[in-house]
Amino acid sequence: MSDELILYAAKGGGSAIVEALLTLAGQKYQVRYFSWEQLPDKELLAINPLGEIPALRLANGEILTETAAITLWLGDRFPSCGLVPPADDAHRAEFLRRLVWLVAAVYPTFTYGDHPERFVANDEGARQLRESTEQRCQQLWRQLEAELDGPWVCGNEMTALDIFVAVMSSWRPRREWFARECPKLFAIARRVDQIETLGEILRRNELLPS
Ligand SMILES: N[C@@H](CCC(=O)N[C@@H](CS)C(=O)NCC(=O)O)C(=O)O
Known part of the structure; x- marks a missing residue:
């Protein structure tokens, strides 16, 4: 092995x-x-x-x-x-809350929106589920945008959450929407893109143009 x-x-x-x-x-x-x-x-x-x-x-x-x-x-x-603030860090609780929020609130909008046909009986239901999960996703990103008060998702230091934002903001509704509607999240994603090793990974994943 x-x-x-x-x-x-x-x-x-x-x-x-x-x-x-x-x-x-x-x-x-x-x-x-x-x-x-x-x-x-x-x-x-x-x-x-x-x-x-x-x-x-x-x-x-x-x-x-x-x-x-x-x-x-x-x-x-x-x-x-430095990806996860340690137990005694001032940003630990906020980090945990936002990490779980990203995977428990935002991620499921893709689980249901990417494959709506798995969850409903007909094409019209699938169309509606796709549409409603896209609306929900945008509403959630706007919520996070309104909460942010630092250069990164958790204050002054980059953490794993900024990587989540860089990757997930490349998914629907995609970066152009973030640039317009969620400029703080967009700026975070762009700063992550510019870290050389991470930009390479995003390009390899076809999330950024090569
Ligand atoms: N709860 C999981 C969600 C993972 C997930 O939804 N992965 C998607 C791709 S981003 C997937 O594997 N989709 C394939 C499928 O459902 O067939 C996590 O947080 O890692």
């Missing part, structure tokens, strides 16, 4: 967040990309019964899924990388 971390991924998906976090944590990893047409893939279903990326195979063979869990695991394992 490989003692290297293996990331199960799909280009442009939430696995791009984990690629960036592993890179910032200075960890070597292999990436196995599935094509979107392949999903849900048999091999991936055996790794993650939800059939979702990202999934991370740890050196001991254990599988870690869920972006928030992977983020917190990285923070515990590599505390000096």
Whole structure:
């Protein structure tokens, strides 16, 4: 068994967040990309019964899924990388609240909006679900935009949450909408793009033009 971390991924998906976090944590990893047409893939279903990326195979063979869990695991394992504010940090509670909010409120708008046909019986229902999840997604981003009071999502230091924003703002309604409607989030995403190693990952994931 490989003692290297293996990331199960799909280009442009939430696995791009984990690629960036592993890179910032200075960890070597292999990436196995599935094509979107392949999903849900048999091999991936055996790794993650939800059939979702990202999934991370740890050196001991254990599988870690869920972006928030992977983020917190990285923070515990590599505390000096600054991705997760430590327990006694003034921004810890805000970090935890926003991390869970991103995966529990924003991410599901894509779960239902990307594949509405899985959840409703007919085309009209699918169209409505796609439309309502897109509205909800925009409303949530506006909420975060209104709350922000620092250069980064959690104050003066970049954290893992800024990486979430850079990747997720490349999804619907996409960066042009953020530039217009959520300029603070857009500025955060642009600063992340400009970090050389992260810009490379975003380009590899086709989230930024190459
Ligand atoms: N709760 C999961 C959500 C992961 C997720 O929704 N992944 C999407 C791609 S970004 C996926 O694998 N979609 C493929 C499918 O549902 O078939 C997390 O936070 O990691």
